[in-house]
Amino acid sequence: MNPKNQKRLAITKELMKNAKERIDLSFELEQDLENVELQQKMKQLDLESKLLKKQNNELG
DSSP: OOHHHHHHHHHHHHHHHHHHHHHHHHHHHHHHHHHHHHHHHHHHHHHHHHHHHHHHHHHO
């Protein structure tokens, strides 16, 4: 293989490696976002539960 093709191959391998890392990062960021959304939903449910308990105590 001539030097020009070797360089082209090396660049292609590096670009593929970088693309894979970006895909992996995107997947991790997506999971982090889902975790944050779940935490927000849990906090909202906790607040609603506290409000309902307070209302129940006021009625009882």
